[in-house]
Amino acid sequence: MKRYLEGITPVTVEEEVSTRLEVSDHLRKHEGPVLLNRITGYPGWRIIGNICTSKKVFADILEVPDDRLLDTLVESISSPTKYNKASEAGFLQNEFNAPDIIKKIPLVMYYPEKERYYTSATIFLALDPDTGRQNASFHRMMHLGKNRFSVRLVPRDLFNFYKKNQQNGQDTRVVVICGVHPAVSLAAATSYPNLDELELANTFLKGSLKCLDMGGIDVPVDSEVVMVGRLLHDEVADEGPFVDITGTWDKVRQEPIFEVEKLYMQDDPIWQVILPGWTEHRLLMGMTQEPRILNIVRNSVPSVKDVVLTRGGVGWLHAVISIQKRHEGEGKNAGLAALSAHPSLKRVIVVDDDIDVNNSESVEWALATRLRPDEGVAFVKGARSSSLDPSSAGMGVATKWIIDATIPLDRDRRDFEKVEGSWS
């Protein structure tokens, strides 16, 4: 983490800040990185947040212009590379056995009223019990007291590992890291079958990732904090409520317990936070779905140009796709492909390639001037829905919709094109 921080200039806050609600107040005031240098009750600690609040951060890391970012992500995901192993790591300097975590780490409470002390930027490293493949994924953790947390596990890779081990009466060994290079964060946020996310991070970092083998699990050596322990197979606890990317309270669930056996940290450690429901949270979640959507839409509509999960659609539920339409009906095909590529998607708008998908006014202009709703809007009933969408919460299925706002091919395109110098 510190290697990355040397190259950026975060806003720094010198006044003493409490972990209870004050950290989040400071993060809300700024769009970019914020470094809090004095934390009440935690001498020597600093807290950083808002690291990944724009796609530019990743275009800079990958050294590509902004308009090449999506294609570069697609290429990187298909070419993960083996990272180098290290024999030592800075975090080994400070080691604690089964500590009371909140006495050692400045866990943060982000929202008043209902919330508890949470980690929001913690990445779990674990091995598939069948294949030995390593997985990395973000999971928030709610502090339960002492060395225990409840962990939100959405049914994906780590959840599957946990279930397989549980069936065999075994705990799941995990290493949890916090305070990492944004390339590691972006890789950990991806969800592709059989992908080793640290190998993807190594591709993002042009081969410079170094990892220490900790009992068979590889751990990036510049992680600020490392917790080694187990997800217990025979105990669950309340997790939540927590503010998710929708900006609404996610409900309380019974979730697995993580018991920390060893805690390691760098000298002068920096604790990383992601403000729940804010830009960084939505961007990291959604950005990694865009290459997947692009890839799958490209299979049926090769002329697809751009994809975005929109800010207003919480970076997760609404997409806009631009295509260069060659055959009538391709707008709907693109929409259907997108809905299956990202099952949490609720609505997809398909526009022609002269429309900027990142500009919501431009997209609305396309709807206003090109869409005939009776023809262009299609509903797909009874499809699997996002657990995050309050309107379908608990049902598991929802109605999805496609809006095809592309110009019909049998019409004169010039009737629809924006006149140079007109309203913009």
Ligand SMILES: Cc1cc2nc3c(=O)[nH]c(=O)nc-3n(C[C@H](O)[C@H](O)[C@H](O)COP(=O)(O)O)c2cc1C
């Ligand atoms: C900031 C952030 C927080 C996340 N929090 C959780 C979480 O608490 N629980 C969860 O299951 N997934 C969470 N996710 C999603 C997973 O990390 C992500 O989908 C991951 O790619 C799953 O990977 P996998 O398919 O390799 O298991 C979060 C993602 C981000 C970017």
